[in-house]
Amino acid sequence: MNPWLHGAVYGAGLLGFMMTVGALASWYERKFTAVVQNRLGPNVVGPFGVYQPIADAIKMLRKEEIIPRDADRPLYLLAPWIPTFLVLISAAAVPFGGYYAADGHWQSTWLVADLDLGVLWLLAVSGLMVFPIWMAGWSGNNKYALLAGMRMVAQGISYEIPMVLTALVPVIAVGSMSISDIVAYQAEHGWLIWKLPGIGLVAFVFFYLASLAESNRIPFDIPEAESELVGGVLVEYTGMRFGIVLLSEYLHTLVASIVASALFLGGGHMPFLSAMLPWWTAPIFMLLKVGALFFSIYWVRWSWVRYRADQLMELCWYWMVPISLAMVMATALMVTGGWL
Amino acid sequence: MKYFSGSIDSLIATIKNSFRPVVTESVRPEASRAERYRASFALTHDANGEQNCIGCKLCENICPSTVITVVAGPKRVSEFTGKKRGYADDFTVDLQACIYCELCVSVCPTDSIVMVRVQEQPSFDREDLVLTQDKLYANETSKPLSWANGTKLRAMLDPNASPEEDAS
Amino acid sequence: MSGTTTRVNPHLDIERYDSDADLMALNMGPQHPSTHGVLRIKLFLDGEVIIKAVPYPGYLHRGVEKLLEKLTYVQITPIVDKHDYVSPMINEQAINVAFEKLAGVEVPRRARWMRTLLAEMQRVASHLLWLGTFVLDIGGTIGGGASLMMFTFRERELILDLFEELTGARFHYNTHMVGGNRHDIPVGWAQHVREAFTLIRSRIADYHQQCTANAIFLDRTVNVGVIPADLALELGLTGPNLRGSGVDHDLRRDAPFHAYDEIPVNVAVHGGCDSFGRYMVRMAELEESCRLVLDIVDNVPEGPICSLKPVKTPGHVKVAERRQVYVGIESPRGELGTWVIGGGAERGAAPYRCKIRPPCLHAMSALPYALVGHTISDVVAVLGSLDPIMGEVDR
Numbered sequence: 077m078n079p080w081l082h083g084a085v086y087g088a089g090l091l092g093f094m095m096t097v098g099a100l101a102s103w104y105e106r107k108f109t110a111v112v113q114n115r116l117g118p119n120v121v122g123p124f125g126v127y128q129p130i131a132d133a134i135k136m137l138r139k140e141e142i143i144p145r146d147a148d149r150p151l152y153l154l155a156p157w158i159p160t161f162l163v164l165i166s167a168a169a170v171p172f173g174g175y176y177a178a179d180g181h182w183q184s185t186w187l188v189a190d191l192d193l194g195v196l197w198l199l200a201v202s203g204l205m206v207f208p209i210w211m212a213g214w215s216g217n218n219k220y221a222l223l224a225g226m227r228m229v230a231q232g233i234s235y236e237i238p239m240v241l242t243a244l245v246p247v248i249a250v251g252s253m254s255i256s257d258i259v260a261y262q263a264e265h266g267w268l269i270w271k272l273p274g275i276g277l278v279a280f281v282f283f284y285l286a287s288l289a290e291s292n293r294i295p296f297d298i299p300e301a302e303s304e305l306v307g308g309v310l311v312e313y314t315g316m317r318f319g320i321v322l323l324s325e326y327l328h329t330l331v332a333s334i335v336a337s338a339l340f341l342g343g344g345h346m347p348f349l350s351a352m353l354p355w356w357t358a359p360i361f362m363l364l365k366v367g368a369l370f371f372s373i374y375w376v377r378w379s380w381v382r383y384r385a386d387q388l389m390e391l392c393w394y395w396m397v398p399i400s401l402a403m404v405m406a407t408a409l410m411v412t413g414g415w416l
Numbered sequence: 417m418k419y420f421s422g423s424i425d426s427l428i429a430t431i432k433n434s435f436r437p438v439v440t441e442s443v444r445p446e447a448s449r450a451e452r453y454r455a456s457f458a459l460t461h462d463a464n465g466e467q468n469c470i471g472c473k474l475c476e477n478i479c480p481s482t483v484i485t486v487v488a489g490p491k492r493v494s495e496f497t498g499k500k501r502g503y504a505d506d507f508t509v510d511l512q513a514c515i516y517c518e519l520c521v522s523v524c525p526t527d528s529i530v531m532v533r534v535q536e537q538p539s540f541d542r543e544d545l546v547l548t549q550d551k552l553y554a555n556e557t558s559k560p561l562s563w564a565n566g567t568k569l570r571a572m573l574d575p576n577a578s579p580e581e582d583a584s
Numbered sequence: 585m586s587g588t589t590t591r592v593n594p595h596l597d598i599e600r601y602d603s604d605a606d607l608m609a610l611n612m613g614p615q616h617p618s619t620h621g622v623l624r625i626k627l628f629l630d631g632e633v634i635i636k637a638v639p640y641p642g643y644l645h646r647g648v649e650k651l652l653e654k655l656t657y658v659q660i661t662p663i664v665d666k667h668d669y670v671s672p673m674i675n676e677q678a679i680n681v682a683f684e685k686l687a688g689v690e691v692p693r694r695a696r697w698m699r700t701l702l703a704e705m706q707r708v709a710s711h712l713l714w715l716g717t718f719v720l721d722i723g724g725t726i727g728g729g730a731s732l733m734m735f736t737f738r739e740r741e742l743i744l745d746l747f748e749e750l751t752g753a754r755f756h757y758n759t760h761m762v763g764g765n766r767h768d769i770p771v772g773w774a775q776h777v778r779e780a781f782t783l784i785r786s787r788i789a790d791y792h793q794q795c796t797a798n799a800i801f802l803d804r805t806v807n808v809g810v811i812p813a814d815l816a817l818e819l820g821l822t823g824p825n826l827r828g829s830g831v832d833h834d835l836r837r838d839a840p841f842h843a844y845d846e847i848p849v850n851v852a853v854h855g856g857c858d859s860f861g862r863y864m865v866r867m868a869e870l871e872e873s874c875r876l877v878l879d880i881v882d883n884v885p886e887g888p889i890c891s892l893k894p895v896k897t898p899g900h901v902k903v904a905e906r907r908q909v910y911v912g913i914e915s916p917r918g919e920l921g922t923w924v925i926g927g928g929a930e931r932g933a934a935p936y937r938c939k940i941r942p943p944c945l946h947a948m949s950a951l952p953y954a955l956v957g958h959t960i961s962d963v964v965a966v967l968g969s970l971d972p973i974m975g976e977v978d979r
Contacts, residue, residue: 112434113734219610223632223960294723295800298961378731379430380423380800381723384961385632387803422797429794430731439738450745452752452767478898480659517662517758522766523896531752564752572768575692575888 086188087168094164094327099129101326105374112378132319139315144217147312151215156317158208159324166201167331169194171256172362174263174344175355182263182345184256186359194255195247198335199240202290205328206232209292209309212321216312224308227298227385231289234392235296239286241400245272245279246339248407259343263350267342272410275403280340282396284369287332289388291325294377298385333369341365451563454516454531457509457547458555460565464496467553468528471504475520475529483510484520509547511536524566532559607635612963614643620717620967621974625951627960634963637955639948644978652938653928656898657683657762660938665756667940668976670713673706673747674915676760679938681841682911682922683762686935687903693843694887695764700842701880702747702759703913704873705777708784709743710916711870712736718863718968719795722804732794739787742780749773762901764890777881785874792867805859809954809966812857819953820946823918824869825970828862830855835914842913847880859969866971869916904932917971918943942976 103118103126110117118125143152169191171184184190191197206229213225246268247253250261262268269276289296310318337343342365344350344358383391460468471488489505520529532555536545547555607628614622622643628636648667652660664679665672677699684691691699716733723729744754751759751767759767795801811821816829826833834851836844852868854861892900903926912921921941928936947970954966 109730110438112430113731114433114436114439114738115734116438116440219608223610375427375430379426379794380798381719381729381795381804383800384804384959386959422799422802425793426795426798429790433731433735433790439741450748450752452750452770453748454752474896478659478895480655480662515662515756516753517756518752519659519662519758519895522894562752569766570894573764573766573888573890573894575890 083188086186090167090188091164094167094330097330098323098327099133100126101330101370102129102132102322105326108371108374109378133316136316136319142314144312146217148215148217151211152312155208155212155215156313156320156324158211159205160320160327162201162205162208163324163327163331166198167334169197169255170334170338171259171343173355173358174256174259174350175358176263176351182260184259184343185355186344187256190256191254193253195243195253195258195339198255199236199243202239202331203236205290206236212313213309216309218312221309221311224298224311228292228309230385231292231296231298231388234389235286235289235396238282238392238396238400239290241397241404242279242283242286243339244404245275245407248404248411251411255338259338259345262342263345266347267340267345269340272407275406276340278399279403280336282400283340284332284336286396287329287336288373288376289392291328291332293325293329293373295380295383296388297382298388329373330366330370333366333373336369337362337365341369449533451533453533454518454521454562454564455535456511456532456555456559457552458530458532458559458561459507459528459549459552460530460556460561461553462526466494466496467503468526469504469507470502470526470528472502472525474523474525478519478523480517480519481513481515483513484508485510504549507549507552509552511545511547512542518564518569521564521566522569527565527567530565531562533562534559606630610960612960617721620972621977623948623967623972623974623977625963627955627963629960632959634955634958634960637952637963639951641945641948641974641977644974646979648979649938649940652935654934656930656933657687657901657903657935658895659898660935661760662756662758664940665758666975667942667979668915668917668920668944668973669755670973671706671710671916672756673702673759674710674913674920676757677703677842678911678913678915678920678922678940680760680762681913682909682924683901683935685911686907686909686924686926687762687901689763689901690891691764692888692891694885695889695891696843697880697884698765698769698889699760700844700847701877701884703842704876704880705743705746705781707873707916708781708870708877709740711866711873712740712743712784714866714916714968714971715791715870716740718971719801721964721968722801732791735787735790735794739784742784746773746777746780749776761890761892761895763892764888766890768889769884774881774884778878781874781877781881785871785878788867788871788874796864796867802860804961804965805863805969806856807858807860808958808962809859809969810857811950811954815953816857816950819949821918821950822943822946823914823916824862824865825918825943825947825950827851827853828865828969829857830861835912835919839912841911847876849876859965862969862971899930899933902932903927903935906936912941915943917973917976918946920976940976940979942979944970944972944974944977947972948977 106128107117107125118128121127121131143149168188171187173186174182174184177183209228209232210225213221213228246258249268249272250258252258265271269280310321313321344362346361350358462468471486473486473488476484476486485508486504487506489503491500491502493500518531521531607630610627610629612625612627614624624640624643626638626640627634648663651663655663660679661676664675667675713736716736719732720729747757748754749770750773751757759765811829813829813831816826817831822833830853832851832853834849836849837851850872852865852872854864856864906925906927908923908925910921910923912919919941920943923939923941925936926932928934950970951966955963958966
């Protein structure tokens with residue numbers, strides 16, 4: 077198919093999917109929280125309160141736009157839009173479907189762009205997301221926002237390192253940076269989370285935690301710590317700008333789940349079922365995995381308390397970076413030694 | 417290792433709790449309030465339909481926030497009992513400053529002022545929070561009365577009163 | 585970057601610290617989600633490390649002690665409810681115990697036992713609220729802390745329902761008077777108390793599971809906000825703050841009031857001197873108070889609940905001569921003391937001067953010492969562990 081047409085159609089589909097999930101994520105979060113805390117949650121607007129995100133959006137659109145007088149206007153106005161844009165394009169290289177072709181190889185489908193450097197694309201885009209949070213923090217002309225922005229810079233660039241290193245583990249094991257190749261390898265040889273003994277599980281957990289840190293979720297939500305910094309970088313934002321940043325945060329958790337399930341959990345593949353079931357079950361399995369990880373991200377958020385900034389750094393640099401380096405080297409040894 | 421087990425413990429505690437029943441209600445039904453709940457005020461009539469208030473101003477004097485204003489009328493003969501008694505020409509309770517301490521109820525010698533178990537509705541005018549004599553008498557029938565009145569509160573303090581039978 | 589144990593002088597002028605340091609002055613202002621009321625703390629920061637912290641209380645000052653010179657002894661009780669608005673029963677008891685000692689009024693035995701029961705129930709309710717807000721501040725208003733807060737408030741609702749059944753109000757009860765109590769126990773209340781507190785007791789294990797073993801929580805509270813025992817004694821800290829620094833002092837055992845001379849209390853002490861120590865002391869007090877309530881509610885003796893006749897006029901209790909009395913009782917935050925001088929307005933029906941000794945004010949004075957060397961995240965942990973209530977600090 078014409079690559080432009082392919083990109084447009086699948087891109088529109090992915091965009092629609094992500095925006096829908098992003099909107100529903102806020103409803104899901106509130107409902108899940110309510111169940112955990114023995115409360116009712118939204119239940120007035122629509123059946124089970126499903127229209128609550130729409131009501132919230134309308135409310136935010138109607139709010140008064142307050143821009144601080146001494147704010148750095150270009151940065152202030154630009155900062156909310158960049159993370160949304162980045163997060164929407166980052167899942168472009170992940171295949172959502174697949175099937176076993178006639179010759180026994182797994183063929184990944186349902187992806188916007190079959191990049192040869194898919195993993196690099198993901199990591200680069202998530203690396204760029206540090207900037208808009210810092211921009212928001214700096215431009216508000218507020219000491220609390222500044223502190224939060226600085227914390228985000230420290231946290232963001234620190235946690236990129238374990239994220240990159242643990243994402244390298246599947247790359248080295250498979251020998252290719254293309255995500256569709258990684259998924260195909262897992263479909264043929266078993267999921268990487270257990271294929272690499274010990275390393276797979278630890279790499280998956282560290283990748284998961286690093287993604288949590290990148291998207292400012294508890295236990296790493298120090299830049300947004302509401303009880304200390306009163307909203308962190310977002311303290312000077314009102315109305316829809318605030319809403320856009322929150323949406324991008326939900327979407328980032330979604331992207332983190334998608335990427336983790338593609339790199340470590342085998343994408344659209346299920347061990348015995350995929351061989352027997354038709355091709356359209358693969359996206360369903362993918363969505364199940366994404367849903368399970370999504371659920372666990374929210375579960376973690378509502379159970380744990382948050383780290384202090386220096387403890388967060390200590391966790392990253394004392395523990396995650398050395399162990400990730402060791403895992404990369406071990407994987408490389410296993411590949412060259414032929415044990416893989 | 418304790419690092420991980422403690423974290424997993426927290427996750428388990430949260431999920432364990434999600435199986436317990438919901439404890440919040442959309443709107444609390446008025447009947448579920450306790451008997452003695454005190455929320456607003458009412459003035460009462462006696463069995464003959466005459467107002468209980470004799471204009472003695474004990475409630476006005478005891479109120480720590482001085483929200484009660486009683487204008488005592490001239491003493492006249494009651495048409496039901498034939499005896500001369502006092503009346504209150506005007507009685508105002510200012511709910512804006514009331515602290516709901518129940519002292520006025522406990523001193524009333526004729527059980528005239530009592531509290532009711534339902535709050536006043538919020539409104540846009542301050543005048544609606546100043547309970548005039550008409551509103552107070554209307555509350556007697558329109559809102560459920562609280563258990564406590566002057567006689568009962570004083571009876572609880574009586575050293576010779578027999579305690580209520582506790583079935584537990 | 586954990587707390588230092590060397591004593592700093594918080595009264596040093598900021599320029600004397602280090603004239604080259606580029607310090608940022610940050611206001612954790614009166615409007616802040618975690619300052620437990622309206623408290624302003626001016627922080628001088630070097631990056632994120634606090635070099636000097638200056639608390640400014642007084643935003644909730646309402647002039648209550650001036651008002652108490654005008655109101656009479658029988659009218660004061662509903663006013664002092666509003667000091668420590670989280671445990672109003674204790675406030676009422678503190679002031680009435682002082683008035684009774686001043687006026688020479690004896691309290692009947694049933695009233696003393698009821699007061700003990702109500703004090704312990706209030707202690708449980710107050711500690712539940714403290715636990716909820718403490719973990720809320722550490723963990724996030726939208727996050728793990730909020731879950732625990734909902735759990736503790738769910739249990740606290742049970743206690744408030746019990747108080748509603750007894751007195752008619754969920755908060756600010758006005759159920760004590762000079763000479764005893766005003767409301768007697770209704771039928772069936774004891775059974776409800778037993779059910780509620782058995783449930784609460786079983787839930788305490790849940791709270792421990794969520795917090796005490798959680799490594800992140802331990803990281804946030806161990807060695808944070810260290811107040812050594814000698815500093816605590818010097819500043820006048822009392823209650824769980826003092827017992828969390830290893831000093832074994834509890835007014836319920838050492839200077840018994842109400843019926844505590846007949847009821848033994850196991851006092852919890854933790855030698856940690858840090859936020860975790862204060863947390864453990866309060867958790868132990870939660871369990872102990874639940875046990876006490878279950879013990880007391882079955883054994884309240886019969887008898888009158890007040891030794892004075894019912895109140896008719898504001899001048900019901902009069903103290904004509906100008907003598908003074910001080911009584912301190914153990915509130916969930918420490919020693920809540922009342923110093924009364926009789927012989928005031930209206931021919932002695934009102935006190936001449938009534939001073940409340942709030943335990944939280946002394947906890948505020950510990951802030952400049954406890955916060956030095958920590959970061960902003962630790963401020964909320966330390967504040968939460970000291971459990972201040974600004975209504976009491978400012979009156």
